[in-house]
Amino acid sequence: MAILYIVGTPIGNLEDVTLRALRILKEVDVILCEDTRVTQKLLAKYEIAGKQLATYNEQDSGVTAGKIIGWLAEGKNVAMVSDAGTPGISDPGTLLVQKVREALPDVKIESVPGPSALTTALSIAGVPAHEFVFLGFLPHKKGRETLFKEIAESERTMIFYESPHRILKALESLAKFAPTKKVTIARELTKIHEQIISGTAEELLTYFETNSDKVRGEFVVIVS
Numbered sequence: 035m036a037i038l039y040i041v042g043t044p045i046g047n048l049e050d051v052t053l054r055a056l057r058i059l060k061e062v063d064v065i066l067c068e069d070t071r072v073t074q075k076l077l078a079k080y081e082i083a084g085k086q087l088a089t090y091n092e093q094d095s096g097v098t099a100g101k102i103i104g105w106l107a108e109g110k111n112v113a114m115v116s117d118a119g120t121p122g123i124s125d126p127g128t129l130l131v132q133k134v135r136e137a138l139p140d141v142k143i144e145s146v147p148g149p150s151a152l153t154t155a156l157s158i159a160g161v162p163a164h165e166f167v168f169l170g171f172l173p174h175k176k177g178r179e180t181l182f183k184e185i186a187e188s189e190r191t192m193i194f195y196e197s198p199h200r201i202l203k204a205l206e207s208l209a210k211f212a213p214t215k216k217v218t219i220a221r222e223l224t225k226i227h228e229q230i231i232s233g234t235a236e237e238l239l240t241y242f243e244t245n246s247d248k249v250r251g252e253f254v255v256i257v258s
């Protein structure tokens with residue numbers, strides 16, 4: 035019976051990949067990628083060549099879940115990766131796992147764990163992490179204000195992902211709704227310009243407004 039592997043890949047530094055992930059990527063018949071160009075860089079670094087790559091992103095482009103289920107039914111082993119980190123964490127993956135479980139209950143779905151920006155940020159933030167709430171990407175409009183109020187009132191550490199385009203907006207909202215909370219921003223984790231910075235939202239807003247060259251890259255925001 036075929037196996038569907040859900041494989042964690044680096045969030046920046048290409049050395050952050052497990053030996054098992056590399057072996058599985060070498061052995062499977064098909065690798066499902068969010069963007070084949072991104073995955074090619076990882077495969078090239080580890081000299082994994084000649085694999086069948088297919089785009090899968092749970093939207094309209096790329097191969098469908100039906101096609102993948104067909105491959106698994108034929109006995110092909112399939113690995114799924116996203117552009118970075120753990121599939122299913124603010125990334126494609128969940129829907130495919132659900133559909134494969136429904137359509138092919140005998141197919142094994144194995145996790146090949148790897149990094150995630152969420153746990154990487156928490157591991158160096160120095161904030162209470164025995165209990166936390168992960169919010170993924172915050173909605174742009176509907177429900178956004180309610181979420182900031184929830185963040186302000188929560189006794190648990192709250193974490194969300196943010197893009198460089200919206201980080202200042204998020205800090206403005208935090209300054210408004212949660213002015214006394216400690217905010218930690220983990221930027222460009224595992225990459226050359228990795229940065230971790232803490233303060234009140236107002237302090238971080240001032241920092242990023244005066245250091246606009248730092249308003250780029252990828253951000254994890256932790257409110258504690």
Ligand code: SAM
Pocket residue numbers: 045046116118119120121122123124125149150151152194195196197220221222223224225252253254
């Ligand atoms: N699946 C990924 C994971 O396991 O972390 C998350 C993918 S999500 C589409 C991308 C978001 O994750 C970015 O916008 C950023 O908020 C966060 N992220 C990913 N890589 C990061 C990094 N190296 N440093 C900081 N944040 C990162």
